[in-house]
Each structure stands twice: as structure tokens, then as C-alpha cells.
Amino acid sequence: MIKHPKLYHFKRAAGDPPPLEAETTRTVRFEEVDALRVVWHGRYPSYFEDGRAAFGKRYNLGYLDMYNEGFLAPLVKLHFDFYAPLTFPEPFKIKARAIWSEASRMNFEYEIHNFENRLIATGYTVQLITDLNFDLQLITPPFLEVFRNRWFSGELL
Amino acid sequence: MIKHPKLYHFKRAAGDPPPLEAETTRTVRFEEVDALRVVWHGRYPSYFEDGRAAFGKRYNLGYLDMYNEGFLAPLVKLHFDFYAPLTFPEPFKIKARAIWSEASRMNFEYEIHNFENRLIATGYTVQLITDLNFDLQLITPPFLEVFRNRWFSGELL
Amino acid sequence: MIKHPKLYHFKRAAGDPPPLEAETTRTVRFEEVDALRVVWHGRYPSYFEDGRAAFGKRYNLGYLDMYNEGFLAPLVKLHFDFYAPLTFPEPFKIKARAIWSEASRMNFEYEIHNFENRLIATGYTVQLITDLNFDLQLITPPFLEVFRNRWFSGELL
């Protein structure tokens, strides 16, 4: 529906290491489509979460990895741009891409394509870091520093 | 679709106090209907839960009431009989009815009607009682004994 | 978590009629909270939809009103800013606010507050207008023109 899809939601600064990415696939369930026979927009947070979970699995930075270190990463921003509908029982690809930041937060961009490579949706999330009592951690915690050092060094690419 | 709807799922014994009941209403959301424009069957656990929550509120026997006493009531049985579909944006009534039992469990029957008084669905749940570590409590815990004494005495009717 | 909450997501132009608003309330269900005992972010599309449904009901601009005129209003943008968590079984208020636009689209801003008037989340949606075949309508359809004339005239305030 829109000519120039918005694939990049965060600014890239010169000298930043390139984004890290993970991909997963999923198939539209009957329960996910609405009366118009397309996926209801409210199912997409689950789709993005699958992308983020794939990223977490690939880079050992999942919910439980962080939890076991004593940290949570609650979303403070969640954004979707919808370009085309998904239908039942269509398979599709979800890409989650971490964008470099030096703040105590995590920034992800997402892309969803169907298997004919049509762009379905993009979006982004911003997660802050808290301890297990939801107290905001303004200083990047060690587990995230370690991950960023490995990212910056190029060994994760 | 079925001639003789099954309204009673648990046996009643002579001498049992009559069931206790609570009712609530809800309206079908757009997100709850499927490609056939009727509520997808998988939304009904939420509807029954609304009925049980109304019961818990009325009789101070809700999730948090039990939790604060140190107990949980996980479902071990959940059953639905579907008679007619609900459509968007139809309002409907959910009735939850506790059936007397002397065991360490809670038995509920449910009825859902639309506002033209058409029977939509019935069903039941069986909940066992555990402590907060999910350890089964074969002896009825005090909070439930107190509730049953009040029920048996007739003061809750 | 954030000092200056973003309440206004769309620009206001001089001469625009003031926003139109509707409000509804809802209570957090047990099924809506996650392992951290706060509402999972992916439930909020349903909350915004409740706000939009309240708006549709108040101004006769709901899903079925549009559908019966031969039009759909699919979301092309959906955005959330999260400020504080909701917990079970907390009641909360959802406000949906239509922002004036002369294009063939509908722009809504949302605010969610709990009953202690704490800001929980804000956000916005952009909906384009299509016919029932999902064909984009670049010219504002009659039902929306009529609504806007009434809005502009001040009779809806």
C-alpha cells in the first residue's frame, strides 16, 4: 500500500558496528485471522517476539539469559508499519535486527516477508534494562557490555 | 444444533446445599471472531474465566484471595459443549455455578447465553487445590472449609 | 520511566477542529499478565481497539458502520509508548482521540491510565480507507466526509 517502505527505524552512526540479525519462520494459524480473512494487526507483537526470541537464542541474549543475570528488558516503545496482509495458512519469515547503541537499552528493527518475498510489515522496539524489581539500570549491565564488546570486535558477524 | 443441551455436568447428591452462582456480561470483540465471522472456540476459556472471576469477586474466593491464603486452584478438567455461535459485536451473559463437593477441589458449571436468551455454550471445570509450590493439598484447606460452612449454613444464598 | 510522556503523536494545524474523544474502562484479566506479573505488551493492541470501538460506538463510526457503507479501515501504523506496567486485576481507562486530517485516512491517539491516574501507555494508529476488496480509496469516501463536516461544524463536540 505504501511506495517506500520504512526498513530502517534507528539512525546509524559512522563507526558503529553493523547490525546483528536473526531470522525465524512461522505459519499463520486459523485463529490469527479475522473476519476479513487476514491476520488481525494485534497478532504482530507475537510475531516480533518470535524474531527477538530467535535473536536471543542465536546470541545467548534471550529472556532467561538476562533473567538469570538478574536483569529484565521491558519494552518502552513498540512500532509497526503494515504493508500487506498475511492470510491463512501462509508461511512467513520474521527478521529481527539489533542496531548498535551505547546506551543501557536494546534497539531492534523487524521485517516480515511472506514466502513470495513480499514485504508484509516492518517495525521496531526499544527495550530499557531493569533489575528484577523493575528498577531502571542507567548503566549498561555487565552481560550487555560483554555482548557489545564481542559485537564490536566483529566476532559475532 | 443439539436438542437436549447439557446444563448439569456434575451429580447432585441429596442433602447437598444448592449451587451458588454469579453472572457477568461481555461483548464479542472483533479480534475474537474468525474467518467464518463467529467466535473461534479457543476464546471460550477466557469467557469461562470471566464467569469464575465474577464468582470469586462475589464470594471473596478469587485468584488473589486464594493466593494470599497460600493456595492455588489449577484446572485439571475443562470442558465445553457448543450449541450456537456468537458473532461480533454481540453482547452475552456468562454464568458460573459452583456445585457442592466435599473433596479438596472446586467444581464449576458454566452457561453462556446471548441477549436473545439463546444458549451458546455450556461446560465445566474441575480445580484441585495446591500450595504455592503446586503441591497437591488432599485435605481441604481452611479458607475453603470456612467458605463451605457458610455455604452449607445457607447464609450465602 | 520516562520524564516527558508523549501524549500528542500527530501535528495539529491552526484552524483544525479540536480532537474528538471517547473513553472506556477495562480490568486486567489473569490471562493478560506474564511471568513478571505485569500485562504483556502484546495485549495492548486489544486495549487500543477497545478505545477505538468506544469511539466508533459514540460517533457511529465503528467497524460495522463502515463495513455496511462498503469500506474498511485497515491499520497501516500502530505505535505504543509504555510508561508503567498494569497488574492483575487492576482496572484502567482507555482514551481514543481522533485527530483532524483531510486525507482519506483516520488518525487516532490513545492514552491508558490506571485508576490512580498514573499514565500507563500512549500511542497512535493510522488507518487508510479501502473498499471491501482492500482496494485503497485515495478519495475520502462519503461516510467519512459527512462525519468530518459534522465534526468541523462543531456539532459533535
Place this chain on the structure above:
Amino acid sequence: MIKHPKLYHFKRAAGDPPPLEAETTRTVRFEEVDALRVVWHGRYPSYFEDGRAAFGKRYNLGYLDMYNEGFLAPLVKLHFDFYAPLTFPEPFKIKARAIWSEASRMNFEYEIHNFENRLIATGYTVQLITDLNFDLQLITPPFLEVFRNRWFSGELL
């Protein structure tokens, strides 16, 4: 929690062809667990549906296969027995087993096990057959007769 799990929900008659079965796997999502960190019971209809979808795929008897023949198979009964909780991010297996019936209906039994082969839940569904207007088909429709002939002949085993 229960000593003798109920694996068989439908009667088997002498001379009936043996059940047909399909299996699929799935992993518990973060959004599926509740405040007690176990999967909320209301997610299981989706799990059973995954089992039924796997069956439909294997035997060309899925939702769209039937729809394209002009038929629907709405659930009239849905039952769950819960034996043990699933936790995040646990993988698990869903088995759907069609039980022979000569009526115009479809009967499925389900079993869910985790990857340590612990029984999590069993249950069953009964589906009637309707046309696309939800009119009950008391005579088994051709697509189902053909399937049953192949089943009876043994070629599907």
C-alpha cells in the same frame, strides 16, 4: 497429578479400523505462561488446533480442503484433562488421533507430552459437519466418505 491418565476418550468398536494419527511440535512462548510461570490453560485450544492442523495436512483434510469442498467442521465438544504444567521455553509434542465413526462427524483425541516424555494433557474434540451456511449435514458428505473408504481399506496406515 492423576494416577491413571485418560488417554482414550472415545469408544472403540470391534471391526473399526485403527485410529489415524499425526504429530507436531511447538515451543512454549513467553506470552503463553501466566503469573505462576506455567502455560495458562486457555492456550491449549491453540495447541490442540496445531495437532488437528498437522492431521489435516498429512491426510488432506484440513480447514481449506473442507472449505473448498463446501463444508465446515465446527467443534461441538472440546475437552481437556490437565496432568502437568508446561513452562517457558519448553518444547512439546502434540498428537492428534482420529477415532473411527460412521456418523457425519469427526472425533479426535489429543495427547501432549513434553520432551522428557511426561504427559502434560489429553483431551478430545467432536466436530459436526455443516455447509458454508452452517447448516448441519446429517449425511456424511462425499469428501469424508472418500477419506473413510481409504481409511477403512488400510491404505492410509
